[in-house]
Amino acid sequence: MPEKEITTYIDYIKNYVLEYSPKLFSALIILFVGLWATSIITKLVKKVMRKREIEPTLVLFVGNLIFWALRILVLVTVITQLGIGTSSFVAILGAAGLAVGLALQGSLSNFAGGVLIILLKPFKVGDVIEAQGIIGTVKEIKMFSTIITLPENKTAIIPNASLSNDKIINFTINGTLRVDLVIGVDYDSNFKQVKEVVFNILEKHPLILKEPAPSVFVKSLNNSSVDFAIRPWTKAEDYWTVHAEILETCKLAFDEAGIEIPYPHQVEIQKLAK
Numbered sequence: 001m002p003e004k005e006i007t008t009y010i011d012y013i014k015n016y017v018l019e020y021s022p023k024l025f026s027a028l029i030i031l032f033v034g035l036w037a038t039s040i041i042t043k044l045v046k047k048v049m050r051k052r053e054i055e056p057t058l059v060l061f062v063g064n065l066i067f068w069a070l071r072i073l074v075l076v077t078v079i080t081q082l083g084i085g086t087s088s089f090v091a092i093l094g095a096a097g098l099a100v101g102l103a104l105q106g107s108l109s110n111f112a113g114g115v116l117i118i119l120l121k122p123f124k125v126g127d128v129i130e131a132q133g134i135i136g137t138v139k140e141i142k143m144f145s146t147i148i149t150l151p152e153n154k155t156a157i158i159p160n161a162s163l164s165n166d167k168i169i170n171f172t173i174n175g176t177l178r179v180d181l182v183i184g185v186d187y188d189s190n191f192k193q194v195k196e197v198v199f200n201i202l203e204k205h206p207l208i209l210k211e212p213a214p215s216v217f218v219k220s221l222n223n224s225s226v227d228f229a230i231r232p233w234t235k236a237e238d239y240w241t242v243h244a245e246i247l248e249t250c251k252l253a254f255d256e257a258g259i260e261i262p263y264p265h266q267v268e269i270q271k272l273a274k
Contacts, residue, residue: 027081034074042067054118061143110144113160117141123170128236130169132158172236176209179232179242183250184225186260191218191226197253198230205249207242208232225262 042063049059118141123129127138129148134156136148146163148156171177185194195216202214214232221227230250234242254261 023082027078030081031074031078034077035071038067038070038074041070109161110159113162113164114141114143114145116164117146117160122168123173127170127172129171131163131166132156135171171239175236176212176233177236177239178212179230179234179239179246181230181243181246181250182219182227183230183247184222184227184262185254186262187224187226189226189259193257194228194254194259197257197259198228198250201246201249201253202230202232205232205242205245207234207238207245209234 045066046059046063049062050056117123123138125138125141128135129138131148134148134150136150136156138146139149139155140147143160145157145159148158150156183198185191198216199214202208202216208214209232212233214230216228216230219227219229230246232242232246251261
């Protein structure tokens with residue numbers, strides 16, 4: 001190779017190095033600083049989320065999402081600094097993101113619902129709720145679904161998108177519940193005596209709260225009975241215990257006091273007709 005050509009190549013390389021050295025140097029600085037900043041920002045976001053007692057699963061997911069999003073941003077910035085065209089690269093990323101989004105549309109809806117549930121906290125693990133036509137205890141809140149244990153020990157797995165877009169009744173959140181009972185007595189019964197018997201039962205029951213005070217009153221006048229509404233208050237976790245025990249105790253107390261609870265006599269009437 002002629003000496004002149006060698007000199008030309010050497011000059012070309014020198015000029016190339018001199019021209020791109022600043023870009024390369026600045027790109028390396030952006031790369032290292034960007035990677036360092038990515039880690040710091042991710043750790044700060046996770047720390048803030050943990051202080052606000054956000055679900056650990058969400059903390060991990062959001063942390064990873066921020067981490068990789070920032071790294072992609074750093075990579076695109078470095079490529080741009082080197083003078084490489086990024087339009088095609090960004091187009092490919094956009095197309096890939098769109099394809100993934102369409103493929104995971106249902107899952108993304110459930111994820112968004114899970115984020116709303118965790119952030120807004122309409123219920124938490126251990127709460128008794130009514131949703132999607134079922135009543136049960138929340139066992140676990142996952143990113144895409146919520147697991148609920150039913151009273152008969154069945155397990156219901158409900159997509160978070162359905163939960164976040166539907167009515168939710170939380171029986172636990174206020175700490176106390178009113179137990180609504182209705183007991184019918186005969187028209188010949190002494191109404192004052194009925195109320196005294198019921199109030200005596202409510203005052204002696206250890207799980208019934210003094211405040212708010214329980215109430216007993218005539219709810220309706222039916223064809224064959226006078227219906228009394230019995231409404232004591234109790235802790236949320238004692239609801240079903242109070243519900244069952246008050247009904248049973250009222251029946252025994254009514255029998256002892258001679259207060260009749262009417263019931264249909266169709267069978268006896270049919271026998272007499274024969």
